Amino acid sequence: MATLYLEPYLSTAVFLAALGTLEDRLKRLPASFQSRLRLTADCGAVNPMEWLAGQTLYPRIYWCGRDNEEEVAALGVCQDFRFESADDSGLATLLQQTATHTGNARLYGGVAFDATGPAWSEFGYARFVLPRIELTRQADHYRISVNLNSENAGLAAEREAALAALRGLLPPQPLPHRAPAAVVSHSDNPEFPRWQELVTQLTSADFNRHTPKVVLARQTRLDFERDLCPWSLLRRWQQLNPSCFQFGFQFGPGASFISCSPERLYLRRLSLLQSEALAGTARRGANEAEDTSLANELLADSKNAEENLWVKQDILTALAPLSEWVEAEAHPRIFKLAHVQHLHTSIHARLKRETGDLQLLQALHPTPAVGGYPRQSAMTFIRGHETEPRGWYAGACGYLSADETEFAVAIRSAYLQGKQVCLYAGAGIVAGSRPEAEWRELDNKLTTVLSILLDGKALA
């Protein structure tokens, strides 16, 4: 084992002992085991994101829940499931099989916003990975695990692959705060004049009568003078918004998708489900008094209330046939982030025995927080008028397992390819939306990530 290289681990000896334990257990594996096997050892404190950034294997997947209790760095592939279309029956089979697999193996991945749009290469319409190695922090307890799948290529080959992955591990790579690279160019799609036309169209009485809400999105593309490190950016982003989900997917060296999303699609623990309507936005105030007054205005504002209500009603309607019972808070509360505050309504349900992640994803995604209401006519408008495919922006990202599944709504996200970063922001357009105010809302939603990318400077 490359002992020397491992020295910078915070608790090198404990980490090396954990790798040694896993190696021993791999060598002593019985001649046969059920299809998936996961071996785990306590490994002492290691920063999961820095650890991930230091490795040579792909994919590199990072996930941190909104309560910060759990953080996972997932590396390499034990099984990789990629689907180019929503009609692929393999996706349905995968979602159904995951529910019946024993053990606590988790698949990490995501589903694009739109089943029909062109997919980002490497990401596909949907992609889920059972990682080869996982470094997990639960509260302050750190563990390293290795996954095997005997159906891959037979036990001997699978054991060799697992050993090779463990022996190839490198030390964490510190993610220091470096001065950001200079922006060479930037562009918005759509630009404001087109945005104004679209918002005017969506708020016309004729359109609004049949489609009362459409979430329109803008892509802001920045080109930098040098390549950006997705993990450095995500690290700083999570420090500014610790109460968000934080996640990143880097399937290969060419592209990565990272997000600091405030919004949960759902968390399912056995048959208990938590979901929410997060929609309706104001900026944060410059001081406490202004902040509170903006929050009170947001709570009293009918346009923002309507944005939130369409989401709540749609989720309640979608969950009703899948649940024993479902309930939502009567009134939204305020959910504060670094630069914006939102209306947030909690939703809880107990699922029927036959309801699984396949039914939940089909019923809930995309919610009117990112698509619109009714779903089909909002999607038709988005497909016909947005010229940049959203890819995984506004998709659903998270993990799947038999006992517990969680998906975040992949907003406040960035798609990085070398020197280029594409940021996305959407705004719910309802009766009463004004083009200028909704455009400012897009800017407000990007303020946090832009403050990191531009280091406090404004875009030229």
Ligand SMILES: C=C(O[C@H]1C=CC=C(C(=O)O)[C@@H]1O)C(=O)O
């Ligand atoms: C679609 C986005 O935000 C959604 C979530 C919260 C508030 C929203 C709003 O007020 O318009 C959006 O529905 C985005 O950030 O890209």
Ligand SMILES: [Mg+2]
């Ligand atoms: Mg809004």
